[in-house]
Amino acid sequence: MNIDIVNENISFDVYKLRKEFPLLDQQINGCPLVYFDNAATNQKPLSVINSIREYYETINSNVHRGIHTLSERATEAYENSREKVREFISASGSNEIIFVRGTTEAVNLAASTYGMQFINEGDEIIVSAMEHHSNLVPWQNLTSRKKALLKFIPITDNGELVMDEFKSMLNEKVKFISVVYVSNTLGTINPVKEIISAAHSYNIPVFIDAAQASPHIKIDVKELDCDFLAFSGHKTYGPTGIGILYAKEKYLDLMPPYQFGGEMIKNVSYEHTEYNNLPFKFEAGTPNISGAVSLASAIDFINEKGLLNIARHESDLLKYAENRMNEIEGMNIIGNAKNKTGVISFIINGIHPYDTGSILDNLGIAVRTGFHCTQPLIEQRYNLPGTVRISFAVYNTVEEIDRFIDGLHKVKKMLS
Amino acid sequence: MSESNIKNTEKEIIDEFELFNDWIGKYEYIIELGKKLPLIDENLKNENYEVKGCQSKVWINADYKDGYLFFKADSDALITKGIISLLIRVLSGNKPDEILNADMNFINEIGLKEHLSPNRANGLNAMISKMKNFAMVYSNQNVN
Incomplete structure (x- = not known):
């Protein structure tokens, strides 16, 4: 029937x-x-599987450093992927798109850089009661190291956030909010736009864990006005080991680097290092180039369907x-x-x-x-x-x- | 002599499982066996007796009588109970040293492992380790 x-x-x-x-x-x-x-x-x-093969069969070389043609081709493919991701989530600039290993690394990056720099004793961070461990444990760790407080937006028996309760939790002590867009366990699509807008009336930045949203929902970071957002390639018909951290440029500029070495530098002397511009400041070491390139194929697949x-x-x-x-x-x-x-x-x-x-x-x-x-x-x-x-x-x-x-x-x- | 006890019981189980030609029959039999598991006391269902590494909760205890170890256990999952009951049938009532030396090869022979997820296979290994740990404790007592 x-x-x-x-x-x-x-x-x-x-x-x-x-x-x-x-x-x-x-x-x-x-x-x-x-x-x-x-x-x-x-x-x-197949298009994604073939793109990995094609990358290694035709243009594999290291990005951003070679004078030779292959390196230029690899760099172009890598940066085209960044642009494709920017378009996929409607970000303003591709310098706001950081390639990471996945959503988990993106949350850890934010907690270890923005969090370590700007969260202080007595501050509060809000997450929801339905977070994946990846969007819970990094904040637990941060708040415990900083003697800050981690608070949880309660949920109803049906698995929806209690929004009134959330709004009553907002005050000047809250310095960061990180919430899941779609619950991996319950399937709930959370009213993240409403969360972001309420948070912004207290100037609180909001991180959206979009790991379960990217293959199902059109993500528009400009419309959401989220400050940070992350998703994983492998949940988006793409390969494992590649993911995206989006953050507004103003936050990425404020944040210290996450890891050091490789292409994240501009100038290095024995005594001192000047860090590279965005987005490279956050991409230490040789990145997952084939992963990024085939993520672009996955986005093509989604756009096509x-x-x-x-x-x-x-x-x-x-x-x-x-x-x-x-x-x-x-x-x-x-x-x-x-x-x-x-x-x-x-x-x-x-x-x-x-x-x-x-x-x-x-x-x-x-x-x-x-x-x-x-x-x-x-x-x-x-x-x-x-x-x-x-x-x-x-x-x-x-x-x-x-x-x-x-x-x-x-x-x-x-x-x- | 008891070492062959273990081997004999293993042989018995292998013969029983040969009667089933598909996994459904094997699983149904395992579930039946689980219902006959010698159950651990409710008050021992705590962290000390819990087997770590299982997705379902598992508790195992051993009683030592006159040189022999007797196991009791429980789990909140039926298939897990059945699997423990097989382990107990093989190991219970034997001397600690014999339990320590048991290779538990019957698990491969009855084709159980191929129908266990890696998670569950880890759990199975954890259960065997827990039982062998009891045996090790009492084996050392004998030496002293």
Whole structure:
């Protein structure tokens, strides 16, 4: 019955699109793979895989230093990628785009530079109760070293931020706010624009962890007016080991370098170093050039399919999956925000998530189980031993959801 | 003699698992075995008895009687309980030194490991280490 709703909205051919993803076409434990762990990392289209190969086959050399042609080509490709990323998130200038390893490194960079420089004893930093460890532990570490205070925006049982509570937490002691755009565990899309605007009325800079947003939502840093934002290549149909830190130029100028050496220098004597301009000041050592270049291919892939089409397809899958899951007795979906991406965390009454995950794996269905790097959220806020999480990407289908539902029935039969 | 006890039990389990030709049967059997696990006292379900490295919670304790070790355990996940019950069936009721020397090769033989995620395989190793640690404690006591 729900298939009709799904089909009428698909504006591209998902079955044709799947052919662009070689990994999907394989058997796991004797069954065709169903890959539902996209929030951990999604699969790569051939265009991205080929771009890595092509980079090494044709232009590999070090950037920003060679006089020779190949080095110039590599530098051009690397800087073109930076420009592509700038455009992807609508930043003002490409000097505000820093290549890092991933979102985790971006948060660490901000905490270790801006944080170490500008957070003092007695200051407050606000994060939310649904942060990934990567946007929690660096701030925990910073506030503990600086004798500052880390505060948490509470969330409702449905998994939405309590915005009134957040606004009442704002005062002149708050010096930084870092919030997740889309929860990796609950799928909640947070009202980050409202957060940023409220924070700015107290002149508080805001960092947005967009790791789970970049493959699903159009990010516009100018419209959001966020001060910092980070996302990861590998969750955006790109390779692992490359990610982006965006920050407004005024903050990047104020921040000391994160790491030292390589291309982050302008002049070095035995006694003293003058640091390079933005963005190179934050890119010490030989960067992940092939990663950056193939991230540009991943952005091309997304642009070609259209983020809106992708989001609509995933939203249809979400509705279909939630409806079918709710047919199962004892099903508890954790995270029922009004505004969600294609992430469903759940637990079936009386069945440990680990057992559910093991049986599904044996049926060729890849899901994530456990805390999803949000242990305080699962253990302290929801008081659960973990959840099972499924998460969708552009290539997932209704038929895969049907197989997953059949899998859940098998889980129940075997474990109840 | 008991060393062959361990080997005999391993052989028994391998024979039992040969009856199943697919993983579903094996898993269902493991889940059944989990229900018969000799359970650890509720008040011992604390950090001292917890096995670190498992995604599910696992607690193991050993009682030492007349030179032999007897294990009890529990877990909040059913498949994990079944796996521990296999380990206990092989190791419980043997002398500490024999437990220390057990190679636990039956796990490979019954094809269990290929159906365990790396995470779970780590957990399995952690459980075996915990049991062998008990054996080491009592083995040293014997020397003294």
